[in-house]
Amino acid sequence: xxxxxxxxxxxxxxxxxxxxxxxxxxxxxxxxxxxxxxxxxxxxxxxxxxxxxxxxxxxxxxxxxxxxxxxxxxxxxxxxxxxxxxxxxxxxxxxxxxxxxxxxxxxxxxxxxxxxxxxxxxxxxxxxxxxxxxxxxxxxxxxxxxxxxxxxxxxxxxxxxxxxxxxxxxxxxxxxxxxxxxxxxxxxxxxxxxxxxxxxxxxxxxxxxxxxxxxxxxxxxxxxxxxxxxxxxxxxxxxxxxxxxxxxxxxxxxxxxxxxxxxxxxxxxxxxxxxxxxxxxxxxxxxxxxxxxxxxxxxxxxxxxxxxxxxxxxxxxxxxxxxxxxxxxxxxxxxxxxxxxxxxxxx
Numbered sequence: 001x002x003x004x005x006x007x008x009x010x011x012x013x014x015x016x017x018x019x020x021x022x023x024x025x026x027x028x029x030x031x032x033x034x035x036x037x038x039x040x041x042x043x044x045x046x047x048x049x050x051x052x053x054x055x056x057x058x059x060x061x062x063x064x065x066x067x068x069x070x071x072x073x074x075x076x077x078x079x080x081x082x083x084x085x086x087x088x089x090x091x092x093x094x095x096x097x098x099x100x101x102x103x104x105x106x107x108x109x110x111x112x113x114x115x116x117x118x119x120x121x122x123x124x125x126x127x128x129x130x131x132x133x134x135x136x137x138x139x140x141x142x143x144x145x146x147x148x149x150x151x152x153x154x155x156x157x158x159x160x161x162x163x164x165x166x167x168x169x170x171x172x173x174x175x176x177x178x179x180x181x182x183x184x185x186x187x188x189x190x191x192x193x194x195x196x197x198x199x200x201x202x203x204x205x206x207x208x209x210x211x212x213x214x215x216x217x218x219x220x221x222x223x224x225x226x227x228x229x230x231x232x233x234x235x236x237x238x239x240x241x242x243x244x245x246x247x248x249x250x251x252x253x254x255x256x257x258x259x260x261x262x263x264x265x266x267x268x269x270x271x272x273x274x275x276x277x278x279x280x281x282x283x284x285x286x287x288x289x290x291x292x293x294x295x296x297x298x299x300x301x302x303x304x305x306x307x308x309x310x311x312x313x314x315x316x317x318x319x320x321x322x323x324x325x326x327x328x329x330x331x332x333x334x335x336x337x338x339x340x341x342x343x344x345x346x347x
Contacts, residue, residue: 038087039111044074050118052080053342056108056128056135059269060174060262061086065125065330072339080117084108084131089261093268100272102279105134112139119145123342125330127269129154133281133312140283147346148284148316152338153326155305159274161195161206164233165225167270171263172240182239183231185224189294194218237263278308284315286345288338292325 041063043055053073055066063083073081086092095103112120112135120139124132129151136146165184172179180186194214198206212229214222228236241259242250251259287309309317320341324334 039084039108040115041083041085042080043070043083044079044081046077046080049079050116051078051121052082052115052117052119053121053123054112054132054135055081055083056122056124056131057083057085058126058128059266059273061089061092061265061269065128068331068335069339069342072336073343076343078343079121082112082115082117084112084135086265089265093264095268095272097268097271098275100268101130101134101276104131105136105138108135109138109142109144113142113144119147121147121150121342121346123150123152124154125152126154126326127157127273128152129287130273130276133285134279136283137281146283148286148318149281150286150288150342150345151309152288153290153322153329154287156276156308157270157273158199159271160199160204162270162274163206163208163211165208165211165228167267168233168236168240168263170270171237171266172243174266175240175259176245177240178243178245179240181243182236183224183228185221187220190218191221194221278311280312280314282314284317285309285313286318286320288320288322288329288341290325290329291321291323292328294325 055063055069057063058065063085066083070081073079108131120136122132122136122139124130129149132149132151136149139146169179169184172182172184185191194211194217195206197218198210202210208225208229212222212225214225231239237260238256241256244251287305289305306319309319322329322334322337322341324331328334329338
């Protein structure tokens with residue numbers, strides 16, 4: 001079991017990678033003592049309340065996006081807080097892409113239903129919103145009381161723009177790597193413009209070869225892609241791991257294997273999102289959507305967010321615009337707005 005995945009927050013992932021495995025398997029695994037389930041971590045326990053706020057992992061399998069949100073939830077003494085994360089990365093990557101989210105919903109609902117809680121407020125950021133919805137379906141079928149699911153800037157993925165170069169770039173962004181030092185193009189705006197143009201011209205998969213063939217206005221992208229392809233996928237991943245800004249040093253071979261496992265989780269997550277389709281949910285959804293769409297991680301379908309939620313939500317759908325972009329909305333000072341919304345929701 002790799003400790004880097006078991007640590008449920010990416011705030012400590014880079015530092016965790018530097019630690020030697022001095023703990024035993026039993027003490028290293030992050031579990032909820034109250035439940036005994038490896039996917040659940042009790043972040044705050046209020047024994048006087050049977051209501052729980054559940055935070056679902058994003059595409060990395062961690063609950064790192066909630067690092068700045070958690071202090072606000074912990075200050076509130078009304079509800080318990082539980083995090084759901086990927087504790088078995090190897091098992092996670094064995095799921096079929098098309099059934100990933102459904103299978104996670106079944107697994108997490110079963111674990112949550114075994115806890116002492118009776119009323120559930122399910123919250124999911126990015127991919128976590130889809131996982132929360134699938135979990136809500138299964139909890140409801142088990143007769144559990146589920147409040148409207150709160151999704152935070154959850155947008156469908158598009159399999160047509162899922163290729164190795166784009167996935168590696170996204171992984172580097174999530175880990176805070178110096179992408180320029182790794183050889184990846186810094187201009188996110190230009191890249192998005194090129195992708196939209198390619199999608200408009202051709203509905204087929206945007207392969208790395210198509211990126212490499214870009215010229216004219218997007219010649220810089222073409223040249224950059226060709227240079228990256230001169231390296232093997234393994235070498236490119238090594239570069240990303242060696243340029244994580246917070247580490248400021250190269251990592252060992254063992255630590256690299258842990259990062260590689262994390263990357264495998266991310267790839268599987270995006271594959272599952274891209275094949276999710278329009279799965280109906282008979283319950284209620286509150287979809288929080290960022291006002292600034294300039295900094296979303298790729299690959300997502302920004303312009304189809306509203307259509308997606310209107311199509312899949314058969315219950316009441318409340319759309320709420322929040323300040324910031326996909327990243328800044330979960331950081332100070334904007335994250336306070338999301339915290340207040342969650343804490344006041346349903347009260």
